[in-house]
Amino acid sequence: MNTLLSINTRNTVLLKMAILLERERKAIIAINKTDLDAYKGDDISMFDRLKVDDAKVDEMIKAVTHLASQEDPVGVERFSFKHENGMQVYNKTASFGTVLIIYESRPDVTVEAAGIAFKSGNKILLKGGKESLRSNLKIVELWHEALKEENASTDWVEYLQFNRTETQAFLENPTQKVDLIVPRGGERLIAFVKEHATCPVIISGRGNNFVYVHEEADLDIAIDVIMNGKSKISACNAVDKVLIDENLPNKNEFVKTLISKLKDFKIEVLGDDIVSKDNGLETIKSDDIWYEEFLDYKILIGEIASNQDTIAMINKYSGGHSSSIITTNDAEAKLFMENVDTAAVYHNASTRFTDGGQLGLGGELAISTDKLHQRGPIGLQHLVTNKWYVHGNGQIR
Template sequence: MNTLLSIETRNNVLLTMAKLLDEYRADIININKNDCDAYKGDDISMFDRLKVNDAKVDEMIAAAKHLASQDDPVGVERFSFQHENGMQVYNKTASFGTVLIIYESRPDVTVEAAGIAFKSGNKILLKGGKESLNSNLKIVELWHKALKQHNASTDWVEYLQFNRTETQAFLEKPTQKVDLIVPRGGERLIAFVKKHATCPVIISGRGNNFVFVHQDADTNIALDIIINGKSKISACNAVDKILIDENLPNRIDFVNVLIKKLTDLNIEVLKAKNFSSDEIWYEEFLDYKILIGKIDNTENAIAKINKYSGGHSSVIITKNDEVAKTFMENVDTAAVYHNASTRFTDGGQLGLGGELAISTDKLHQRGPIGLQHLVTNKWYVHGNGQVRR
C-alpha cells in the first residue's frame, strides 16, 4: 500500500508535470500525429477527441498548474461533535485509495483526470483506448519522471496495456485493489464497465441535451445558444434536440432562420415529423446532426426531456422568470440553464478548476466531478478508554 503523499509532494509533482509537458510538447504532438494517422475508424467525435495540438497541450499544462494551486481535498473536516461520554468525534474527507480511469481517445484525460485523482491522494490506474496508446504512454512517462524527481514511487500512476478481454478479466477479478472506477467514453464503454465491474463506478453518462425555446423567448438569444451548443460535436455537453413552443410568435420565421444558420455550418437538421418512431429522441448524436420538434407547453417540454434526455444538461430560453424557475426545478438533468449554453457543463467553466468526469448518476456526486468530489470520508474518534454500556 502506498502511504499518502504529503500535499507539498503532490503539488510539486503536478508543477513538475506542467514543466515537462511544455518541455516535451513537440514530442507529444508528433507522437499524437502518428496515433491520428493510424486511426482507421469512422467515428468523427472519437477522432476529434484524439487530436493533440499546441492549444490542447496548453490546456493540460494549465490543468496541472491549477490543481497544484488548489487546497488539499484530503483531511477536510465535515462534521464534529463532543459525545456525552467525552469522546471527540470528527468526520473528515479521505482518499478512495486506487482509482481506475478507463477512457477512449482523449490523451488529455491522462493529465487532467489523472491529476485530479492524484491530487486527491489516490493511486491512479489508467486504461486508455488503443487509438491513443502512444500518446498516453508518452504522457505516463512524464508522470513517472515527475514522481521520481520528488522521490515518489512511480506506482502512483500506472498504465494498463490491456485488450478488451484482459480488461474484462481485470474488472471481474482485479489483480490489485481497486476502490473506484471512472469510465470516460461512449455508451458502449460505460455499459461494458457497469456490467463487469466489482467495485463502485461513477457513471459519466451520455449527453443528448435539449434546448426548449419557450413562447416568451428572445429568439436572438435562442439562435446564439443553439449554435454554440453545436460548436463541438464530440463533447458530451453538445446540444442534440430542440423543442420549440408552438405558441412562439413568428415561429415559422424563427425555424427557417435557425435551419439556415445550422445548414450553413454543415449541420444536418432532422425534423421530428419525419420520424415515425420515437427512438431518434433517445439518441446521442456526437455528429453534425440536430433534431427539431415542436411542443405545446412547458409542462410537456419538461416531460419530454425527462423521458428522452441523458440526464446531462438542458436549457430553457425565456424572458419569463417564473416559467424558467418551474422548468429548472422540474427537469431531471445534472445541469439546468436559463438563457445560457449547455457548453458550460464543464468543471473548469463551473468553477471547479477541472473535472474527472461529468456524472449523470445522483450518487455520490452529480454533474462535473472536481477535486473536492473525488474523496470519500472517514470517522475519527478520540477517546481515553470509553466503552459502550
C-alpha cells in the first residue's frame, strides 16, 4: 500500500503536470490525431469526446492548476465528541485507497479524473477505451514524469491496457485491492461494470434531461434555455425532452418559433401526438422513446396538462440527472424543484450547468445519479470516505 503523500507533494505533482502538459501540448495533439484518424466508428458524440485540441489542453492545464490550489480534502474534521470517560473522539475524512476509473474516449479524463483522485490521496487505476489509447498513454507518461520528479512512486497512477475480457476478469477477481470504481460512459459500460464489480461502484448515469415550459413562463428564457440545452449534444447534461403546458398563452406560436429555431441548427424535432399533428412533425412510434438519451441532434417535444403531471412524467422517464422549469411563478418552481427526482433541478436556467466546474466544485470525477455517497457532480471533497480517530489514555469499556 502506498503511504499517503503529503499535501505539499500532491500539489507539487499537480503543478508539475500543468507545466508538462504545456511543454508537450503539440505532441499530445499530434498523437491524438492518430487516435482520431484510426477511429472508424460512426458515433459523433464519441468522436467529439475523443478529440484533443488547444482548448482541450488549456482545460486540462486549468484543471490540475485549480486542483493544486484547493484545500486538502483528506483529514478534514467532520464531527468531534468528548466522551464522559475522557476519550477524545474525532471523525475525519480519509482517502478510499485505490480508485479505478473506467471511461470511454475522453483523454481529458486521464488528466482531470486522475488529478481529483490523486489530490484526494488515492492511487488511481485508469482503464480508458481503445479508441483513445495513444493519447492516454502519452498523458500517463507525463503523470509518471511529474511523480518521479517528486520522488513519488509511479504506482500512484497506473494505466490498465485491458481488453473487454481482461477487464471483466479484473473486475470479478482484482489482482490488487480496489476500493471504488467509477465508470464514465454510456449505459452499456455502466451495466457491464455493475454486473461484474466486486466493490462499490459510483453510477454516473444517463442524461435524458427535461425542460418544462410552465404556463407562466417567460418565453424568451424558455427558448434560450432549450437552445442552450442542445448546444453540445455529446454532453450528459444536454436537453432531450421539452414539455409544454397546454395552458401556455400563445402556445402554438411559441412552439412554431421553437421548432424553426431548432431546425435552423439542424436538430431533428419529434413530437407527441398533439405537437406533431399541429406542426407537421414526425410523430413518435412508442412512449418508450421518452426513456431514451439521444446524444444526437434530436429533441422530442410534448404537451402536458400541469406541473403535477410534469413531475410524474419526469420521475418516470428521466435518467435522474437534470431537469428545469421555466416559470415566473416561484411557488410552482418550488413545487417542481422539491418533487422532481433528479440530481440537479433548475428554475429558469439551463441544464448545461450540471458540471463540477460550473457548480463551484472546480472539476468533477463524474456526475452521479446514485443517491448514496454523493449525488450530482462528484468533486474533490466528495472523493473521500471517513474514519474515526479516538484518543485515550487507557480507557476500557
